Amino acid sequence: MARSAYTTIAGVAGVAGERARVFSGIQPSGMLHIGNYLGAIQQWVAGQGQKTNFICLVDLHAITVPQEPADLRRQTRELAALLIAAGIDPAQTTLFVQSHVRAHAEACWLLTCQTPLGWLERMTQYKAKAQRQESVLAGLLNYPVLMAVDILLYDTDEVPVGDDQKQHVELTRDIAQRFNGLYGETFVVPKPVIRESGARIMALNDPTSKMSKSDFTRGHAIRVNDTPEEIRWVIKRAVTDAFGSIGFSADPARAGVNNLLQIYELFTGQSRAAIEAHFAGKGYGALKADVAEAVIEGLRPIRERYERLIGDPAELDRILAIGAAQARAVADPKLREVMERMGFVLPA
Numbered sequence: 086m087a088r089s090a091y092t093t094i095a096g097v098a099g100v101a102g103e104r105a106r107v108f109s110g111i112q113p114s115g116m117l118h119i120g121n122y123l124g125a126i127q128q129w130v131a132g133q134g135q136k137t138n139f140i141c142l143v144d145l146h147a148i149t150v151p152q153e154p155a156d157l158r159r160q161t162r163e164l165a166a167l168l169i170a171a172g173i174d175p176a177q178t179t180l181f182v183q184s185h186v187r188a189h190a191e192a193c194w195l196l197t198c199q200t201p202l203g204w205l206e207r208m209t210q211y212k213a214k215a216q217r218q219e220s221v222l223a224g225l226l227n228y229p230v231l232m233a234v235d236i237l238l239y240d241t242d243e244v245p246v247g248d249d250q251k252q253h254v255e256l257t258r259d260i261a262q263r264f265n266g267l268y269g270e271t272f273v274v275p276k277p278v279i280r281e282s283g284a285r286i287m288a289l290n291d292p293t294s295k296m297s298k299s300d301f302t303r304g305h306a307i308r309v310n311d312t313p314e315e316i317r318w319v320i321k322r323a324v325t326d327a328f329g330s331i332g333f334s335a336d337p338a339r340a341g342v343n344n345l346l347q348i349y350e351l352f353t354g355q356s357r358a359a360i361e362a363h364f365a366g367k368g369y370g371a372l373k374a375d376v377a378e379a380v381i382e383g384l385r386p387i388r389e390r391y392e393r394l395i396g397d398p399a400e401l402d403r404i405l406a407i408g409a410a411q412a413r414a415v416a417d418p419k420l421r422e423v424m425e426r427m428g429f430v431l432p433a
């Protein structure tokens with residue numbers, strides 16, 4: 086559909102006519118791991134400058150499971166610092182906190198009333214998360230509607246995410262199409278963008294399960310601010326297999342080695358052929374040593390920049406305030422458009 090009249094609002098980082106819109110989000114719910122970095126953030130950084138980018142710190146999503154208020158506040162600033170340290174440039178990307186743009190919570194109610202319950206109940210991430218909770222908050226079920234709102238308020242074309250968010254983006258498409266069918270063309274129908282490598286970084290201590298923020302077992306994940314000693318410790322103990330040869334593979338029995346190779350590929354930027362040639366005839370000990378050094382070197386500049394940024398919360402808040410103003414300039418008029426379509430009397 087045609088872009089709404091609000092596309093070229095001045096002040097939105099990178100807006101230039103009809104450039105494709107890119108939107109993605111990340112939860113401030115604990116220190117990021119290399120799965121978040123390689124699955125999402127690295128591709129957000131790589132895409133900067135070519136399209137119009139929005140990156141949202143989704144604090145309203147974080148509270149779908151219980152959060153300590155002090156932790157949520159600290160983690161939100163930490164995440165902002167980490168994203169900037171990882172290369173998100175606030176001059177090229179609108180970086181903002183979800184709760185700073187009221188339209189998200191408001192539009193969430195509107196689209197909640199447009200979403201069949203059955204669509205939410207079949208979400209695999211909801212089912213998995215609900216199983217782990219003693220008592221499930223209603224917000225957890227509604228989580229994908231809020232995510233759809235995030236995406237749809239910005240007339241988003243592309244949503245770069247890891248594989249685990251694909252179903253949510255597909256639901257967003259369904260919600261957009263249903264709304265457009267009922268009320269007339271309102272929303273751009275977005276598509277997920279998932280890289281082949283890094284789409285699903287697996288746990289290092291169990292390559293059959295996804296690396297996850299909520300698993301604190303030592304050896305499961307590498308956090309973006311882990312020390313070089315810790316990174317070496319975790320990779321040295323990474324689960325591999327008994328095949329003894331090193332190559333990319335889709336065979337589940339070789340998932341551990343494949344995971345290490347993907348991590349190496351994404352941190353070094355080398356081609357798969359060059360990597361396989363490099364490791365030809367070598368053992369898993371050598372593979373792990375090289376992967377550890379690639380991760381340490383890849384994360385080093387991020388850690389160093391992060392330490393500088395986190396010491397200046399006032400500067401972080403200033404950057405986030407600018408991002409919020411830019412985001413509101415797009416989201417608020419879109420919310421009015423949605424309300425008008427649905428028949429609300431708009432405030433004068």
Ligand code: TYM
Nearest residue numbers: 109110111112120121124125143232246247284285286296
């Ligand atoms: P979140 O905060 O869980 O994760 C942020 C991003 O990291 C990706 N990711 C992974 N990629 C590869 N391997 C892994 N092991 C791995 N673990 C996480 C996720 O796919 C994601 O891209 N619901 C979203 C946040 C969100 C959002 C949005 C995303 C809210 N609104 C709108 C896109 C558009 C989430 O919880 O991501």
